[in-house]
Structures are given as structure tokens and as C-alpha cells.
Amino acid sequence: GFPFKQKETAASSRIYGGVRCDRGGYRKRAVLSKHLVTRKLFEIMESKQTNLCLSADVVSSADLLDLADTLGPLVCAVKTHIDILDDFSPKVVDQLVEIANKHNFLIFEDRKFADIGNTVKSQYAGGAYKISDWSDITNAHSLPGSGIIEGLKAASGGRKDRACLLIAEMSTKNNLANDVYKEATVKMAEEHGDFVIGFICTSKVSKNPQHVHFTPGVKLKPGKDAMGQQYLTPDEVIKNRGCDVIIVGRGITDSANRLQEATAFRNAGWAAYVQRVSS
Amino acid sequence: GFPFKQKETAASSRIYGGVRCDRGGYRKRAVLSKHLVTRKLFEIMESKQTNLCLSADVVSSADLLDLADTLGPLVCAVKTHIDILDDFSPKVVDQLVEIANKHNFLIFEDRKFADIGNTVKSQYAGGAYKISDWSDITNAHSLPGSGIIEGLKAASGGRKDRACLLIAEMSTKNNLANDVYKEATVKMAEEHGDFVIGFICTSKVSKNPQHVHFTPGVKLKPGKDAMGQQYLTPDEVIKNRGCDVIIVGRGITDSANRLQEATAFRNAGWAAYVQRVSS
Numbered sequence: 001g002f003p004f005k006q007k008e009t010a011a012s013s014r015i016y017g018g019v020r021c022d023r024g025g026y027r028k029r030a031v032l033s034k035h036l037v038t039r040k041l042f043e044i045m046e047s048k049q050t051n052l053c054l055s056a057d058v059v060s061s062a063d064l065l066d067l068a069d070t071l072g073p074l075v076c077a078v079k080t081h082i083d084i085l086d087d088f089s090p091k092v093v094d095q096l097v098e099i100a101n102k103h104n105f106l107i108f109e110d111r112k113f114a115d116i117g118n119t120v121k122s123q124y125a126g127g128a129y130k131i132s133d134w135s136d137i138t139n140a141h142s143l144p145g146s147g148i149i150e151g152l153k154a155a156s157g158g159r160k161d162r163a164c165l166l167i168a169e170m171s172t173k174n175n176l177a178n179d180v181y182k183e184a185t186v187k188m189a190e191e192h193g194d195f196v197i198g199f200i201c202t203s204k205v206s207k208n209p210q211h212v213h214f215t216p217g218v219k220l221k222p223g224k225d226a227m228g229q230q231y232l233t234p235d236e237v238i239k240n241r242g243c244d245v246i247i248v249g250r251g252i253t254d255s256a257n258r259l260q261e262a263t264a265f266r267n268a269g270w271a272a273y274v275q276r277v278s279s
Numbered sequence: 280g281f282p283f284k285q286k287e288t289a290a291s292s293r294i295y296g297g298v299r300c301d302r303g304g305y306r307k308r309a310v311l312s313k314h315l316v317t318r319k320l321f322e323i324m325e326s327k328q329t330n331l332c333l334s335a336d337v338v339s340s341a342d343l344l345d346l347a348d349t350l351g352p353l354v355c356a357v358k359t360h361i362d363i364l365d366d367f368s369p370k371v372v373d374q375l376v377e378i379a380n381k382h383n384f385l386i387f388e389d390r391k392f393a394d395i396g397n398t399v400k401s402q403y404a405g406g407a408y409k410i411s412d413w414s415d416i417t418n419a420h421s422l423p424g425s426g427i428i429e430g431l432k433a434a435s436g437g438r439k440d441r442a443c444l445l446i447a448e449m450s451t452k453n454n455l456a457n458d459v460y461k462e463a464t465v466k467m468a469e470e471h472g473d474f475v476i477g478f479i480c481t482s483k484v485s486k487n488p489q490h491v492h493f494t495p496g497v498k499l500k501p502g503k504d505a506m507g508q509q510y511l512t513p514d515e516v517i518k519n520r521g522c523d524v525i526i527v528g529r530g531i532t533d534s535a536n537r538l539q540e541a542t543a544f545r546n547a548g549w550a551a552y553v554q555r556v557s558s
Contacts, residue, residue: 057398059405083362083408084401114393114420116451117506118529119336122363126338128407129362141393143422145453147507154506172395174424176463184455227396227433228426250397 025277026051026244033210037106037136037163038197041212044104045076045245051238051273052266053077053108053214055249059084061092068096070259071252072103074266077137079108079247082129093134108214109135112167116144117151125155132156139165139200142185149192156195168199171217173228202232204242213243219251220264234265238272304556305330305523312489316385316415316442317476320491323383324355324524330517330548332356332387332493333541334528338363340371346532347375350541351382356416358387358526361408372413387493388414391446395423396430404434411435418444418479421464428471435474447478450496452507481511483521492522498530499543513544517551 030042045051054075056067064085068078078100082088100107109131113120120140125132132138132155140148149164156162168185169177177185186206189196198212199205205213219231231251237243246269248262255261309321324330333354335346343364347357357379361367379386388410392399399419404411411417411434419427428443435441447464448456456464465485468475477491478484484492498510510530516522525548527541534540 057401059401081398081402083406084398085407086405088407110394110398112393114391115389116449116508118504118508119360119363119389121506122336122338123360126365127362128364128367141420141422143420143455144449145451145455145507147451147453150506170395170423172424172426174426176422176424176460178459180457181455181460225397227400227429228424229395229397 026273029209033197034193035163035197035210036160038210038212040136040161041076041106041197044106048073048076048104049270050074050076050266051245051269052262053079053245053247054252054262055079055110055216055247056253057081057084057249058253059086061085061087061089064092065095065099067253067258068099069103071262072099072105074259074262075103075105076245077106077108079110079249080135081110082131083111088128090130093129097134106136107134108137108139108165111138111140113138113140113148113152114143115148117147117149117154119151120148121151121155124152125157132159132162136161137163137165137197139167142166142168142181142188146188146191149188149195153192153195162195163197164195165198165200165212165214166196167201168205169201169203171202171215171230171232173224173230175228198244201243202237202241212245214245214247215241215243216247216249218246218248218265220268225250234268235272238269239276242276305552308488312476313472314442314476314489315439317489317491319415319440320355320385320476323385327352327355327383328549329353329355329545330524330552331541331545332358332524332526333531334358334389334495334526335532336360336363336528337532338365340364340366340368343371344374344378346537347378347384348382349538350531351378351384353538353541353545354382354384355524356385356387358389358528359414360389361410362390367407369409372408376413385415386413387416387418387444390417390419392417392419392427392431393422394427396426396428396433398430399427400430400434403431404436411438411441415440416442416444416476418446421445421447421460421467425467425470428467428474432471432474441474442476443474444477444479444491444493445475446480447484448480448482450481450494450509450511452503452509454507477523480522481516481520491524493524493526494520494522495526495528497525497527497544499547504529513547514551517548518555521555 305321
């Protein structure tokens with residue numbers, strides 16, 4: 001089972017590495033964090049009072065930019081799948097970066113790198129998408145071993161404003177990321193704190209307050225899709241499972257009123273956070 | 280340990296599912312196989328006497344097409360990372376398909392899909408690359424569970440000339456694909472024989488003669504790179520570990536005489552196969 005699935009007690013959550021800290025408090029963790037991207041993310045979350053990351057899974061560039069501009073004020077990050085855009089051009093990412101600056105959110109390309117170091121190096125910096133040029137955060141599977149982190153780091157060319165999340169757990173039915181896998185992933189993150197800032201997970205997996213926990217598969221009601229995706233609520237993810245950021249895609253993008261839905265998710269996520277840190 | 284790491288005895292290798300077959304013989308397995316892509320691949324291998332798959336990891340389209348055209352006669356498949364091409368255009372894949380037809384090899388886009396079903400569906404058929412339009416074979420991690428296969432299958436729109444390999448093992452140092460992971464992957468393949476035709480692996484993982492085993496990380500001498508890749512020889516892979524196809528990248532592409540090196544790999548891989556099936 002997951003050791004952190006139940007809400008932590010105040011006492012257990014405030015000591016890490018001998019340091020007393022409110023691990024649930026985004027602002028205190030911003031101060032604690034060594035990585036520029038972690039600090040920036042936590043500061044955005046506190047100043048905008050949001051732990052919502054929009055998963056902008058749309059296939060048209062105009063739709064992507066419109067979503068980012070309309071919902072930008074409500075989110076701490078916009079997650080992209082740049083490789084599903086039917087009409088990609090380098091101009092799209094330039095415009096997305098402008099919108100991100102305007103509304104103060106981070107861009108997270110959900111590439112799920114999953115190859116050997118030498119290959120991901122080219123995939124991250126090169127090709128048509130040049131992800132490392134415009135994406136503050138990307139993510140990678142720990143499956144290939146730490147060479148994948150070395151490859152991505154090499155491609156980022158030492159930029160301090162680029163960071164990576166490791167996928168420690170998946171939200172899909174019958175996925176193969178078990179406890180052993182998760183623990184090896186957390187260890188890998190600890191060993192690469194200059195580039196890995198946290199996790200994609202369904203529950204808090206690390207006690208290190210510098211680690212950010214992003215959780216996908218979030219809807220206002222629990223459920224599943226036809227291809228194995230399983231949904232949790234903002235309250236469950238933030239309050240009970242101790243994660244930091246809720247990633248919401250179809251719960252918002254499939255809605256007739258995206259602004260209203262995004263507001264509902266933002267409010268639910270933030271309320272759950274406030275309850276967690278006040279308890 | 281791996282049950283098939285040692286060379287199999289003739290007796291053990293010739294019975295599968297009650298059917299007597301020479302499991303090492305590509306031609307017999309072509310006849311046995313239900314999937315069109317498997318049959319086509321085994322037939323190409325026998326008729327061209329090659330179990331070499333070129334990993335064309337180059338960043339220029341001209342270089343990719345030149346490699347495919349020059350080495351095409353020597354290989355059963357060309358493996359691409361279409362997303363590392365700095366000058367990709369849809370014309371490149373059209374030309375690659377023409378060259379594949381001319382020299383009778385399959386195209387294998389090494390995308391390593393690794394997301395939930397709903398996402399890989401868009402990644403496989405859509406975006407800038409439209410992989411399902413031109414790639415006979417692609418591959419996926421089993422990590423997200425069988426939803427990933429459902430997503431890819433849905434994107435292929437029921438085409439019989441599209442197939443997928445699951446990554447059962449990786450060639451990198453300290454990778455997290457252990458025996459439990461491998462066994463779950465093989466089970467997933469068995470359950471999706473209409474789309475999954477085999478594995479990326481470092482040793483034979485399935486006794487099903489319809490399953491094709493592709494092994495990356497092959498050089499003429501054992502060794503490693505600076506980012507965790509570990510190399511095996513063609514002889515070790517084909518003769519001792521019972522795999523079917525050797526995937527060779529830098530061993531050929533980094534050579535001053537690519538044609539000569541590719542010929543050496545082709546001859547070594549084929550000699551190992553002939554020895555295996557004659558013993």
C-alpha cells in the first residue's frame with residue numbers, strides 16, 4: 001500500500017532532513033527549494049492561489065492558444081502535448097510563451113520521455129519541436145534508468161530554468177508501476193535534484209518538501225474513461241493524498257463552459273489545500 | 280534470471296501450443312504467423328537473408344534517406360526517430376516509404392509510446408508526424424497497462440498492415456524493467472495478438488513462435504556509452520539469447536564506411552541465425 005495515502009499528522013509532516021517546515025505550505029517550500037523552477041512554481045501557486053494545471057489536449061493551435069489565454073489567470077501551469085497539434089509551427093510556441101508570461105504560469109510539455117539517454121537528448125532539444133527551448137518543465141519515465149536524466153540534462157545545456165518530473169505512478173488501470181518501481185524513481189529524483197523537481201503520481205511519494213507532486217486523472221467526480229484512465233477528485237488528491245498540483249484535461253476541455261469548469265476546479269483544489277495546511 | 284538466456288535445446292524449442300515447429304526458423308514462423316506484418320517481416324528476412332534492423336538516428340532528412348537507400352538492400356527494417364529530424368517535412372516520409380518499397384524493408388518508428396490510451400491515440404495518428412500513416416511497426420511501453428494498446432489500435436483504424444512491439448526489457452544500465460514487469464508485458468502481448476507482434480528485449484521473452492524479438496544495443500564488440508547504454512554482440516543476441524532481429528545504430532552510422540559496417544553486421548547476424556537453427 002501507499003504509506004502516504006492517508007492524511008498525514010501535523011507532527012509527522014513538519015520534519016524533513018532535520019529541518020522543521022510546514023511541508024504542505026507552498027510559500028514556505030518556495031523558500032526552502034533550491035531549484036529555480038520549483039521556487040517559481042510555488043510562488044505562482046501562492047500568488048495566484050491556484051494548484052490547477054490545465055492539460056490542454058487539443059489538436060488545433062488556435063484552440064491551444066485560446067485555452068491558454070482564457071484560462072491562464074486560473075492556473076499555475078499549462079500542460080501541452082505539442083505532438084498532437086495538427087497545425088504545429090514554431091510560431092505557436094512563441095505565442096504560448098508570450099501568453100505564459102502575460103498570465104504568469106509555467107509551460108509543461110508532457111512528453112513522457114522514455115528512451116535511452118543518447119536518444120532523449122536529441123528528442124528534447126532537437127527535431128521539429130525543440131521542447132527544451134520553450135517548455136519550463138517536461139517529464140520522463142524512470143524506466144530506462146538514470147541515463148535518461150543524464151541525456152535530458154545534457155540537452156538542456158545547463159539552463160537553470162528547465163526542469164523535469166519523473167513519472168512515479170500512473171493513473172491508469174493495471175499499470176505496471178508498483179511500489180518497488182516508485183521507490184526506485186524517488187531515489188533517482190533525490191540523486192538528480194539539479195534537474196528533477198518532482199513527480200507525476202497519484203499519491204505523495206516523497207517527504208522531501210522540495211519535491212512537487214503533480215497528479216493527473218482529476219475530475220470533479222470519480223470515474224474512468226474507455227481506455228483505462230481512472231479519475232480522482234481534487235479533494236482526494238490534495239487533501240487525502242498529499243499531492244500539490246491537480247492536472248485537469250477533459251474535465252475542462254470537454255465542457256461547454258470551460259471558464260466556469262476551470263474556476264470550479266481551481267476553487268476545489270485551492271480549498272482542499274487550505275484545509276490541508278490549516279488542519 | 281532469464282529462462283531463455285542459454286541456447287535452447289532442439290527438443291524444447293520445437294513445441295509451442297501443441298504445434299510442432301522449428302521456432303528458430305524465420306520461414307516456418309512466417310507460415311505460422313497470423314499477423315500480416317509478422318509474415319511480411321519473416322519473409323523479408325529469409326528472402327534477403329538478413330536479421331539486421333538499421334537504427335537511422337540521424338538529424339538530417341537527406342542523411343536519413345541516403346542511409347535508407349544505401350543500406351536498404353542489407354536490412355529487414357529501418358528504425359526511425361522521426362522526432363529528431365531537424366528538417367522534417369511530410370515529403371520525407373513519402374520518400375522513405377518509396378525507398379522501403381524499392382528495397383523491400385519495413386519501417387519501424389521507435390516512438391516508445393508511454394502515455395494513457397486517449398493520448399497515444401492522438402500521438403500515433405495525428406500531430407505533425409502522423410506516424411500511423413507511414414510506419415509499418417511502432418513500439419510502446421507496457422507500463423501504462425493495456426489501455427495504451429487499445430489507444431494505438433483505435434488510432435490505426437483497423438489497418439492490418441500496422442503493428443506494435445512492446446518494450447519488455449531495456450538495454451540500459453539500472454533500468455527498472457524487472458522479471459515481473461517482463462512477464463506482465465508478455466501476457467499483455469498474448470492478449471493483443473491482433474496488434475502486438477513481439478518485443479523489444481535483450482533476451483527471448485516469449486516461446487510463442489509468432490512473437491518477434493528485436494534487440495537494440497548491438498555492436499560488434501561488447502561495451503557501453505556514456506549514458507547507460509550497454510552493448511551486446513550479434514552472436515550473443517541471436518545465438519545465445521534467442522532473439523530474432525538485431526538493431527544497430529551508432530555501430531553503423533558513426534562509421535567512416537557505413538556500407539562496410541552494415542555488411543559486417545548483416546553477415547554476423549545471419550551467420551548466428553544459421554548456426555542456431557542448424558544446431
